[in-house]
Amino acid sequence: MAASVRHLLKPWTPSLCLVRWSRYNPYYLDPDPSKDARVPESELSPEEKELQELKTVSPIKAALSSDTSSAFNDPLISKFINMMMQDGNKILARGIMTQTLETIKRKQVEKYHKSPAAKREEIECNPYTVFHQALENCKPIIGLASVQKGGKSYQVPVPLTDNRRRFLAMKWLITECRDNKHRRTHMYEKLSQELLAAFANEGNVVKRKHDLHKMAEANRAYAHYRWW
Amino acid sequence: SSTDGPKSAHFDICSKNLKYKFSENAFNTNILKRHSGQYYTLPPTHIQKLFPYGLPPRFQLQIKTFNEGCVMVRPPALELISYLKRADYSKPPLRYVLYGDIGTGKTMSLCHALHYCYSQGWLIVHVPDAHLWVKNCKELLPSSSRPSRFDQPIQASQWLKNFKITNERFLSKVQLERYVWTKRESTEKGQPLGELIDQGVNRMKSSSDVVGAVLRELRLQAGGATEGEGAFKLAVAVDGVNALWGKTSLKKEDRTMCEPEELTLIHNLRKMMKNNWSGGAILTALSQTGSVFKPRSAYLPSELLGEEGFDNMEPFVPVSVSNYNEKEFESCYLYYLDRNWLQHPHSRSEEGKKELIFLSNKNPSILERLCAFL
Numbered sequence: 001m002a003a004s005v006r007h008l009l010k011p012w013t014p015s016l017c018l019v020r021w022s023r024y025n026p027y028y029l030d031p032d033p034s035k036d037a038r039v040p041e042s043e044l045s046p047e048e049k050e051l052q053e054l055k056t057v058s059p060i061k062a063a064l065s066s067d068t069s070s071a072f073n074d075p076l077i078s079k080f081i082n083m084m085m086q087d088g089n090k091i092l093a094r095g096i097m098t099q100t101l102e103t104i105k106r107k108q109v110e111k112y113h114k115s116p117a118a119k120r121e122e123i124e125c126n127p128y129t130v131f132h133q134a135l136e137n138c139k140p141i142i143g144l145a146s147v148q149k150g151g152k153s154y155q156v157p158v159p160l161t162d163n164r165r166r167f168l169a170m171k172w173l174i175t176e177c178r179d180n181k182h183r184r185t186h187m188y189e190k191l192s193q194e195l196l197a198a199f200a201n202e203g204n205v206v207k208r209k210h211d212l213h214k215m216a217e218a219n220r221a222y223a224h225y226r227w228w
Numbered sequence: 229s230s231t232d233g234p235k236s237a238h239f240d241i242c243s244k245n246l247k248y249k250f251s252e253n254a255f256n257t258n259i260l261k262r263h264s265g266q267y268y269t270l271p272p273t274h275i276q277k278l279f280p281y282g283l284p285p286r287f288q289l290q291i292k293t294f295n296e297g298c299v300m301v302r303p304p305a306l307e308l309i310s311y312l313k314r315a316d317y318s319k320p321p322l323r324y325v326l327y328g329d330i331g332t333g334k335t336m337s338l339c340h341a342l343h344y345c346y347s348q349g350w351l352i353v354h355v356p357d358a359h360l361w362v363k364n365c366k367e368l369l370p371s372s373s374r375p376s377r378f379d380q381p382i383q384a385s386q387w388l389k390n391f392k393i394t395n396e397r398f399l400s401k402v403q404l405e406r407y408v409w410t411k412r413e414s415t416e417k418g419q420p421l422g423e424l425i426d427q428g429v430n431r432m433k434s435s436s437d438v439v440g441a442v443l444r445e446l447r448l449q450a451g452g453a454t455e456g457e458g459a460f461k462l463a464v465a466v467d468g469v470n471a472l473w474g475k476t477s478l479k480k481e482d483r484t485m486c487e488p489e490e491l492t493l494i495h496n497l498r499k500m501m502k503n504n505w506s507g508g509a510i511l512t513a514l515s516q517t518g519s520v521f522k523p524r525s526a527y528l529p530s531e532l533l534g535e536e537g538f539d540n541m542e543p544f545v546p547v548s549v550s551n552y553n554e555k556e557f558e559s560c561y562l563y564y565l566d567r568n569w570l571q572h573p574h575s576r577s578e579e580g581k582k583e584l585i586f587l588s589n590k591n592p593s594i595l596e597r598l599c600a601f602l
Contacts, residue, residue, distance in 0.1 A: 070583055071574035072602065101601040106293045109568055113295040126571040127601070 009059060024061050029054075031063040033073070066090070076132065076166075083170050099188035101127040104195060124199070134198035138169035138205045142216045147225045156225045157216035172205045173198070180204060247298060247563070255344050257313070260306055265555045267298040267563055270343065278346045281390050282356040282467075284335050286596060294567045300559065302333060304549045305340040311545065312344065312509055317461055320503035323541055325469070326513040328549035329527050331593030334513040335467055337549055341511055345463040350508070351398050353391070353446065353464045353500070358471035359518035361493050365478055368486070373437050377492050378480070384435035384493060388428045391442070398460065399425070407441050421445065440496035447500065450507035462508030464500055468515035470522070472498055473537030477520045501540065512541075552590040560592070564599050572602040 008027040066078055077097060085093040104127040112123045124130055145158040160168070177190040197203030247267045275283075275297050283291075291297040308324055315322055326334040346352055355361075361383055371377035392399065399422035406417045407424070413431070415424055421442070428438030450462035466472075472494055478486040488494045501510060514532045516522055526532050533541060552560060561581060564570045574580040584602075588595040 071580065072572060072583070098601040105569075105571060105601070106289070110293045110295070112568060113293070125568055128572060 028059050028061045031060050031067070033063055033067045033069045034071075035069055074128065076135070077128075079166070080131075080170055083167075084174055096187050096191070099186075100191045100195070101131070103188055103192040104130050107192065107196065130199050131195060134195045135166070135169050135173075137198050137201055138172060138209055139165040140168055140209045140212050141165075142213065143168070144212065144216055144219065145226070147222075149225055154222045154225055155215065155219050156222045157219055158226055169205075169209075172208055176205050176208075247566075255309060255347065257310060260301060260309065263301050264303065264306065265301065265559045267300050267559070270297040270299060272297070274343065274346065277396075278343065278352065278354075278394055279339060280393055282342070282354050282465075283339055286593070287336065290596075294569075298563065299336060299340050299343075300556065300563075301340075302337060302549075302556065304328075304333070304547050305337040307547055308337065308341040308511065309344050312341065315509060317507050320506050321462075321464075321508045321510050323501070323503065323510045323544035324512065324547055325529055325541065325544045326511075326547050326549055327527060327529050327532075329551075329591075330516055330524070331591050332549045332551055333592050334515065334549045336592075337547075338465060338467060338511055338513045342463065342465050345461075345509075346394075348461075350461040350463045351446065351450075352394050353443070353462065354394065355387070355466045355497065357515070357518055358466055358468040358494075358497070359515065359520070361491065362471045362474070362476040362478065362488055363518075363520055368478060368480075369433070371436070371492055372434060374492075376490060377495065378478075378486065378490055379433075379436040379492050381432040381435050384439045385429050385432050387439060387493075388425050388435060388442070392422070392425050392429075436492040436496075439493060443496050443500050447505040450505060460507075462505075463511065464508065465511045466497065466501075467513045468518055469501075469512040469541070470514050470519055470532040470534070470537060472501070473534055473540065474519060474532075475521050498540070512544075552592060552595070554590075557585065557590050557595075560595065570599055570602060575599070575602045 005027075008025045010025070011023045012025040013023070014021050066081075067073060081090070081093045081097050084096060105125060108123055108125045108127075108130070112120055112125055115123065124133075140160065142157050143160045143164070144155045146153050147156045148154075173191070173194060177187060177194055181190045194203055194205060198206055247269060248263060275291065287297075304326060308326070311322070311324065326337055328334055342352060342354060361380060365380050365383065367380065367382055369379045369381060371379045400420045407415045413427070413434075415427060424438060424442060424445075428435040428442075446462055450460065472488060474488065476486045476488050476491070478491075480486055501512075503510070514527070514529060516524060516526055516532060519532065522532060529541075529544075529546060530538055561570075561584070565576065570576055572580070575584065584595065584598060588598055
């Protein structure tokens with residue numbers, strides 16, 4: 001029994017070499033650092049019990065040093081920090097992210113305290129909900145892919161996976177803040193302005209998403225060029 | 229009770245027993261002791277006049293965000309205020325030194341005690357950060373009056389402007405001796421202090437000497453005229469006092485390092501620190517964060533002041549400032565909840581609170597920075 005599992009624990013190469021792959025055999029499970037993972041046995045259905053059994057027996061990949069078991073850990077924020085990072089300087093990227101969240105919170109709480117009691121309920125002070133909602137507002141629903149047919153290449157409207165949509169939203173936010181803003185403002189200031197604008201469905205990133213949607217709508221005729 | 233009502237004769241305690249408004253008898257010892265660990269609101273007019281520049285930058289941001297300035301009543305400030313109440317002001321001034329680890333609240337305690345002095349009508353000489361005078365000076369002019377000294381016109385004129393804002397009611401009261409600035413300019417005997425300060429603000433070249441003259445005048449007049457209209461008590465508050473006896477990071481024109489002794493502003497401030505005058509108090513706080521060439525782990529007076537500084541400051545009354553205890557941490561946590569500052573749902577739970585205690589070790593500044601993005 002143990003001998004048959006040994007070959008799965010060795011370094012592994014996929015048979016078809018893709019752009020991004022890892023040396024872990026797919027037999028390895030992803031680590032789940034959250035404390036809520038431990039639920040008492042009585043509340044689990046038979047499939048979940050099987051999963052739990054599997055987790056006790058199978059090997060698990062090493063956890064990243066940026067994952068914590070605390071409930072303050074947010075995977076979306078971690079992904080955004082990784083995308084903002086340049087030359088592996090995670091400390092700087094994380095610092096910028098925390099300053100951005102702080103700036104968003106300060107602006108909103110200041111607005112909250114200065115407004116009359118009637119309008120206070122509408123102001124969203126939680127920087128995490130602002131970030132999540134702003135990202136949602138920036139995600140495109142449909143994208144364009146370049147397809148070559150008969151010597152000419154056409155922009156064909158194409159559905160996007162969730163990961164691709166999230167990636168595009170984050171990429172647009174970061175490039176917008178890096179390129180199109182005033183040179184002497186700090187990154188956290190630029191990001192907080194752009195996020196608050198996206199939260200209200202205004203700003204350049206949401207405009208870019210709308211432009212993409214319009215292009216896709218305009219190229220509707222070529223939709224049947226897609227074969228996948 | 230987040231709205232600022234008119235100054236009432238009695239004080240309001242909000243339903244959670246958390247905040248109370250500043251009022252006439254706010255500094256009564258029994259009342260202060262009862263409210264130890266709770267916040268009291270600084271009136272906005274006082275903040276504008278007394279602290280246009282003296283509060284820590286993060287606290288200024290907090291005032292702007294929360295639309296109010298609340299200070300926690302803590303034991304070091306209580307101790308300092310009780311000493312100030314019981315001191316004998318006909319004798320030379322006592323030197324109080326606030327010391328403690330980084331981020332424990334030395335500057336805030338100093339500002340609290342200074343607010344007490346201001347509300348009692350003292351004349352305030354406040355140097356918000358002495359480290360700003362020994363580093364990063366763009367203009368270092370050779371002094372006009374003495375050959376081996378150097379002037380810092382920008383810092384001196386800035387300080388004079390702030391002094392004017394804080395001590396407006398004293399500008400007309402104090403009388404002077406005769407000072408000569410250049411061949412053509414001089415200030416005569418008997419002119420009000422306001423003119424001397426205007427001279428310093430308008431003529432940048434002699435502003436450092438004007439600062440020295442102002443300090444000398446105040447020293448001479450603080451103790452004298454114990455009865456009558458001219459009587460006032462002088463509060464000298466210096467934050468980062470270890471800058472006066474440390475090293476500077478400034479260079480002279482021949483690229484050698486400048487000694488603090490050679491800077492006019494530092495030289496005059498050192499004279500102020502001696503207790504050869506009477507009728508006031510010297511409140512100081514040490515600071516490692518802005519200091520030059522000092523290790524991060526140094527926080528005791530002997531380490532930060534050095535031998536020379538310690539000998540000059542001795543004898544002084546040391547007041548130790550430490551991290552929050554459990555009651556104060558509770559109070560700070562409740563204040564942030566009340567001001568809608570802790571937004572993350574996990575931070576509002578019991579487990580989140582334990583995490584905050586663990587991450588910050590109940591250090592006030594680290595807790596503040598943590599709660600800023602949560």
